[in-house]
Amino acid sequence: xxxxxxxxxxxxxxxxxxxxxxxxxxxxxxxxxxxxxxxxxxxxxxxxxxxxxxxxxxxxxxxxxxxxxxxxxxxxxxxxxxxxxxxxxxxxxxxxxxxxxxxxxxxxxxxxxxxxxxxxxxxxxxxxxxxxxxxxxxxxxxxxxxxxxxxxxxxxxxxxxxxxxxxxxxxxxxxxxxxxxxxxxxxxxxxxxxxxxxxxxxxxxxxxxxxxxxxxxxxxxxxxxxxxxxxxxxxxxxxxxxxxxxxxxxxxxxxxxxxxxxxxxxxxxxxxxxxxxxxxxxxxxxxxxxxxxxxxxxxxxxxxxxxxxxxxxxxxxxxxxxxxxx
Numbered sequence: 001x002x003x004x005x006x007x008x009x010x011x012x013x014x015x016x017x018x019x020x021x022x023x024x025x026x027x028x029x030x031x032x033x034x035x036x037x038x039x040x041x042x043x044x045x046x047x048x049x050x051x052x053x054x055x056x057x058x059x060x061x062x063x064x065x066x067x068x069x070x071x072x073x074x075x076x077x078x079x080x081x082x083x084x085x086x087x088x089x090x091x092x093x094x095x096x097x098x099x100x101x102x103x104x105x106x107x108x109x110x111x112x113x114x115x116x117x118x119x120x121x122x123x124x125x126x127x128x129x130x131x132x133x134x135x136x137x138x139x140x141x142x143x144x145x146x147x148x149x150x151x152x153x154x155x156x157x158x159x160x161x162x163x164x165x166x167x168x169x170x171x172x173x174x175x176x177x178x179x180x181x182x183x184x185x186x187x188x189x190x191x192x193x194x195x196x197x198x199x200x201x202x203x204x205x206x207x208x209x210x211x212x213x214x215x216x217x218x219x220x221x222x223x224x225x226x227x228x229x230x231x232x233x234x235x236x237x238x239x240x241x242x243x244x245x246x247x248x249x250x251x252x253x254x255x256x257x258x259x260x261x262x263x264x265x266x267x268x269x270x271x272x273x274x275x276x277x278x279x280x281x282x283x284x285x286x287x288x289x290x291x292x293x294x295x296x297x298x299x300x301x302x303x304x305x306x307x308x309x310x311x312x313x314x315x316x317x318x319x320x321x322x323x324x325x326x
Contacts, residue, residue, distance in 0.1 A: 100197065271306075
């Protein structure tokens with residue numbers, strides 16, 4: 001539409017010039033121009049150059065006013081261009097020499113499955129039945145992510161999913177996979193490990209793990225001597241719901257809270273925990289692991305695992321629990 005407007009302006013300008021040159025008044029003006037050319041050639045040259053300069057300037061303004069308007073608009077509104085998302089390759093494969101690889105998938109129930117990845121075809125992950133790895137949770141997109149071979153290795157691409165794709169806890173758009181990388185899909189409770197053929201997965205030293213979590217932290221949700229207030233925002237398929245509760249069960253890895261309703265496993269939750277002695281509420285992104293009905297009333301015990309929390313805040317929780325002086 002804007003291009004048509006530009007063409008109309010150019011055409012109108014040219015029509016005006018032609019009308020001026022060939023109108024009866026213009027004929028008289030032309031004879032005056034001829035006399036001026038004979039009597040004052042230098043002055044005439046400057047006039048012509050000036051007219052041409054104005055004409056070219058008008059054309060340039062007409063061509064670039066859109067860009068100028070956009071720049072001014074961006075300055076006024078303060079809007080920045082959204083960063084360009086990386087292109088997701090598709091189509092035919094190049095002749096790439098890579099060893100086969102595998103995805104080792106450990107589900108919450110303890111079941112382990114292995115999926116073969118080759119250079120000959122793409123490996124798809126998502127909710128639809130035509131994916132190689134099917135994840136039925138509502139937070140997973142129909143076509144969530146895919147793994148594809150390229151010259152420098154197997155690459156996982158997020159397909160503009162709603163829940164995001166993570167590698168080793170970091171949100172990614174694309175990532176070259178190496179043996180031992182942990183893939184997270186929309187932060188649901190499933191362990192996905194990438195492994196190249198004939199390569200060993202490096203395991204975390206159990207001694208180091210014990211050093212990091214000592215004392216009461218060995219239990220899943222250590223019990224406090226006093227209640228901590230917990231505000232939470234749950235993301236359901238139908239929308240968000242905010243609520244407040246209290247807990248005595250909290251640890252460096254997560255928290256167990258009392259909820260009025262059963263919350264589906266895999267639901268994403270934002271937490272705000274008020275731990276005594278800490279300067280401000282501890283904020284964390286978390287995922288529901290289970291929601292079980294209590295025997296004594298109609299409420300539910302809901303276990304939640306932290307998926308994103310500052311190291312300093314996690315350390316404070318662990319130290320607070322280990323001190324046992326609440």
